[in-house]
Structure formats: structure tokens, C-alpha cells
Amino acid sequence: MCPDEPAGSPITVLVVDDHPMWRDAVERDLAAAGFRVVGTAADGAKAVRVAAAVRPDVVVMDLQLPEKSGVVATGDITAARPETRVLVLSASGEQRDVLEAVKAGATGYLVKSASAAELTDAVRRTAAGEATFTAGLAGLLLGEYRRLAATPTGDPLPQLSERETEVLRLVAKGMTAKQVAARLVLSHRTVQNHVQNAMQKLQLHNRAGLVRYAIEAGLDEE
């Protein structure tokens, strides 16, 4: 999944936040940690344009944005170029938005009060395609799968395997991937995969829903 990057070439990052103070701070932290910040944007529409132009490895995305919300921008960016990964960095605590951003294609989520070290670590892992998640996000994913299961539709629904549910619940209770791995006697990598699968199944379902909607809308026109 990950393109063969020549060793040592810095990870390119686009920073999207409407708050100049935050944008500068994040940019500074990332630059200090050896990342190359290839662009910044203060609104969602500009974020989509800049992402298309500079093709960054990672977009660090705020969700509360003018012009175009961070959720929609995340969807647009990942749809246009799936290799670009979006790390949501949000202060809003808006659970719906965070969940929607993940469904739209975000690879990870971090609260803004996270430390600089946590941020740089998350960007590095996001660039490698690893999901970054918090207990809060795991709780949202569990809730979303249960909501989908309880909603009667004729469509095939994404479902969590027993193991995935187990892993997500432990993460939602605040365990680190390492702790989860120890508890379930799994490798760290396997724990990561379970969480990523849980996210990707929702993303695929979301995208399939959009495609189906587009087809139906198209057929209706005739």
C-alpha cells in the first residue's frame, strides 16, 4: 500500500487550520521534527486545491473550517488521491464530525491538546498508513457499527468480527495498542490491523453508499 519512498526523503505535510496560531505552531513542530510542510490552508476549499497541487503525504486537518468543512475536504482529498492520508487534529470535540471525517476517509484522529511529540509521532504513523486513534474514536466506531446493525436496510452492512469488536472495546477503554496486544496475546501489528479494518470497512460502506446514491440519482433522471 505504501509507495516505495527513497529512504531519508522527508514526509510532506499540508497543514489545514483556520486558526493562524495553531497553524504556525503545528507547522513549527512538524518542521522541527524533520517533516517538510509543503503548504498550509485556512479553509476547506483551499485545502482541497492545495492538496491537489502539492500532493502531500499527510494532511493535518482541522474540522471546523470556513468555506468547506473539514469532513467534506477530507472526503474530496482522499477521493482525488487515496495516497494522501488525512490526520484529523480537532479541538472541537464534535463526535459526529470526527466520525464523519473517518467515514469520509481520514486515517487518524488526534485531539488538539495532544503534545507535540504525540503529533509528530501520529503524522509519521499516518504517513505509513497506520491508523491513529483515541479511546473516543474507538467508542464512536463501536457505536456506528451498532447503529448500522440496528438500522433495517436491504443493503449488505459492514460488520465487525468478534476480534475487531474486542480490540475496539479495549481501545475505547483507554488501552494503548501495546496494552491491547499484551491482553489479547497478539502482535502490536495485528492490533493495528484490526482497528484499521474497522475504519476501512466503514469507509468502503460510506463510499459504496455514495456511488449507489449517484447511480440512483442518474437513473432517476432518465
Added chain:
Amino acid sequence: MTVPRAVSVEVSGDPPWWRAIAAFRWLTLAYVTTVNLADLPNVQHPLVAVLLMVVMAVWTVVATVAYSRADLRQWPLFVVDLAVAVSTVLASRLVEASARIAAGEPTFPQMWVVGAILAWAVCWQRRGGLAAAGALAAADVVEGGALSANTVKGIVTLLLVGLVVGYVVGLVRRAQDALAEAIRIQGATRERERLSRDIHDSVLQVLAFVQRRGAEIGGDAAELGHLAGEQEQALRGLVSVSRESISGDADSKVDLRELFNAGQAGPHVHLATPATPVLVTGHQARELAAAVAAAVHNVRRHVAEDADVWVLLEDTGDEVVVTVRDDGQGIPAGRLEEAAAEGRLGVAQSLRGRLHELGGRAAITSAPGDGTEVELRVPR
């Protein structure tokens, strides 16, 4: 941050009273003219009758145009309008023979004059309508020479029209004012909410920023950052909650997420919930919130004042599951049983009691060195 837009309240002006009155004038003109033309062979002075018909037609045109313009719609127009109406009533005497008038022949312009009453009623409501109707009633009496039964009937009708139309116009005006006020208040409220959201958002950002930078700089700044972090969490709890009071009403449903946010979100409490509401009864909500508070308090007491606590809220459809977990040293095996044997009712007993009462159960699992997990399950 988005720039606040000014709230503009726009309530459409008056209903098109003037167009309606013009239509009334034209319809009555057509009717009255037809009747009068048919009656022409019977009147004493057909020439005057035709002249009067022309006057009425001309005034109908003038009134239609003049009333449609706000700049001409001033008191002189209303006075002239009423004067024309009164004059046409009085002029009936020039058309008809006295005998016919005495026999109860209606006035020459008949209901055409009501147009003037309507105009006055729209402008000055009940008082205007009554005044104009009064003037025309007086003209009727003068024209008729005496108070015949027909004249009285006509006068009552005129006064009623003036009164009722004036009253209805007043009602509509007041309703419109109330609507405009309601829209203004609604707009102001929405604006205030949006503003407070914006402010909260930016304040949260600054507090989170101070916390983060403070922690990096260390020393006194770390303490400042720590305080900022606590305030950020407290404020976030406030903003995210639409404070729904929990009434004693057993039927009213409460979203547990909001209750937990309001009650538990503090420093070092990490809440994980679904994105959709988890609805339980007020009683269940109160008991669960109290149980969670007790569990969190227990962590504070036995692990550390600033220990991290994770609260996971799940809704499986059949059950609501709340898990409170800490990363402390855990409870040594046998400790809980020991306490119970000594007759001390610890937090475990209290939690089990609460949950049992709700028809649910509480499970406490702990392993030395692996923290403690309290799982509360309440059936739907």
C-alpha cells in the same frame, strides 16, 4: 472562524389591502352602473344620472391609481375620497324624484361608497371605519329626508362594515408585529448561539494551545499549561451540553452522553461514546450517573487524584453498558471479599446495589498491575 452575518429581519409589509379595495371599487362600479343604466328610463334627470356615473367611474380610476402610491396615500386623499362618496350619495336627490326617494329607492351610488369606508378602516382601523361609515350614514339620512326602514338597514350595514373591517385590519397588524418580533428574537437567539459557539471554539483552541506549549516549556509554564488544560476540559463539557434538566418524570428519556459529559468530564476523565444519543429513563440515568461518579471517585481515592479514568458508554440495543477503567495498580485478589467479610460496604457493594435495583449488574475485574475495570450493565 466565520465572520458573523448581520441578522436581517424582513417581514413583508401590509397585505395588499389597496389592491383589494380597488378591486372592490371596480366590481361595485360595474354592478351599480349596470343597475343604474337599466334604471335610466325611470329616473327624473337621466342626464345628471349619466354625469354622476361618469364622475364615479373617473373617481374609481383616480382612487385606484392614487391609493396604489404610498406618497399619495396621505390624509387628503382619504378626505377627498370620503367627500366624493358623500357627494354622490347627496347627488341622488338631483337624479331621482322626491317621491321615489321617499318610497325607499336606494341611493344612486349604492354600495360603491363602501370603498371609501374600507380605505378609512384600513388606515385608521376601527375608528377610521366607524368615522367614514358615520359620515356616509349622515349623508344617507340627509338624502332620504327621513329615517326609513331601508335607510336604517343601510346605516347599520355601513357601520358594521366600518367596524368589522377596521377591527380585522387591526388584528392583522398586531399579528404581523408579533411575527416580526418573533422572527427578530429568533434571529438574535440563533446569532447569539452561533457567536458563543465561535467564541467557545476559539477559547478552547487558545486553552489547548497554552496547555500544549506550557507542557513543552516546563517549570512554572507547565503548571499554567496544566491549569489551562483543566479549564479547557471544563469549558468543553459546558459547551457540548445542552443542559437538559433531568425531571422526575419516569417517561422522559435522557441522553446518557450529555449527562456524562456534564457530570464526569473533568481533567483526566476520558469519555468514549457513540455519536448518536443513548436514551434511558431519567431514573436509570440518575442511577447510572451516580454509579459512574462513585467509580470515578473510587479511582481518585485509591489510585491517584490525577489518575486517568476512561469511561466507555455502549448501547448494544438490549443493554446499556458503561465501563469505567483506570490504569492503576489494580485491586489485590481477595481484597474485596476481605472488606465485605469485615462488614465494610465498599464501593463494590454500593455499585452492585444500585445496578441490582435497576435490574442490571455490576462487575469489577482487576488484576494486580493491570488497572481496574468496573462494568455496569442495565437492560433496556
